[in-house]
Amino acid sequence: MVADNLTKEFRHAVKKPGLTGSIRHLLNPEYEKKTAVDRISFSIERGESVAYVGPNGAGKSTTIKMLTGILVPTGGQVLVDGVIPYKNRIENARNIGAVFGQRTQLWWDLPVLESLTLLKEIYEIPDREYKKRMELFEDILHLGEFLHLPARKISLGQRMRADLAASLLHNPKVLYLDEPTIGLDVSVKARIRQFIREVNRESGTTILLTTHDMEDIEDICKRLLIIDRGRVIFDGELQAVKDAFAQERTIHFEVRAPLHVGEEELAAQFPGAVLHIPSEGSGFSVRFNRFYYSAGDIIDFVTKRNEIVDIHIDEPSIELVIRQIYEVILTFRG
């Protein structure tokens, strides 16, 4: 999937309030231009799982709409599996699946099963293939419990599971997900994320995920593309972003009694490191800036004084990292 200087401008009418405004607008209409996507370039290989994130209004949905062929770009190129989406919408539709958390692609009044059989006919999926796909979906998504209910009667979580099945029935090469876990409870979220991960791993389906839920990103994606005001401002591996941005690390030690922390030496050797000794248990933790000290040095320090039973290093959360990146964006915007 390639976007090369991809641009989308919207033109909308500017009308002054009131009747005079309306009349003036009729006689002499004025328009304002809004660049929603501004010369965006990226390339996504087959089988990648990419989070496409940015603040509200950054241009994410507009990009996805150009990738799915719903919108025609104002400038630049877009290619999905060798197809120009807006020129070859039917061919593109065979290659892609899309799930929009806020909307459904199921027929509202039809039982879910009938929506799926209709899609089977539309995509001309052979019986055997259809059966295989349905078994795969059943394994994780457990559609059986609501297959015979019309879409309008099922819960949001069930609807999302059905929508995922509908979008993946024809085994597309690319899956677009726009807020796929919005409004769902924790257990359904987990099940949906697990399913998407499996689809990515087992079928090599390329995933492009738009979300404001940081756990979606953490659980599903390996790469992060951040956009702001229509422009790509970051493109890199998730782990690399964490390494580059998240400075703080915490190591938790569980040691055999008696405890020998060596507080003064620790403070002298690692100025700025923060020690925390919980009132219960036989352990403590050290929080430090990994740009100043290595985890190895801290572990060495503790092992010299204690018999260690268990060590656990807290990974920085992607939520913290992205929050930091957004803060930098907002600071530069002024």
Ligand SMILES: Nc1ncnc2c1ncn2[C@@H]1O[C@H](COP(=O)(O)OP(=O)(O)OP(=O)(O)O)[C@@H](O)[C@H]1O
């Ligand atoms: N049809 C349209 N006409 C005019 N402006 C539009 C249209 N669609 C989107 N925009 C504007 O383009 C910009 C990008 O919108 P877009 O929906 O792509 O953002 P987004 O990153 O998906 O935001 P969110 O996270 O809030 O969904 C916004 O300023 C929006 O108001």
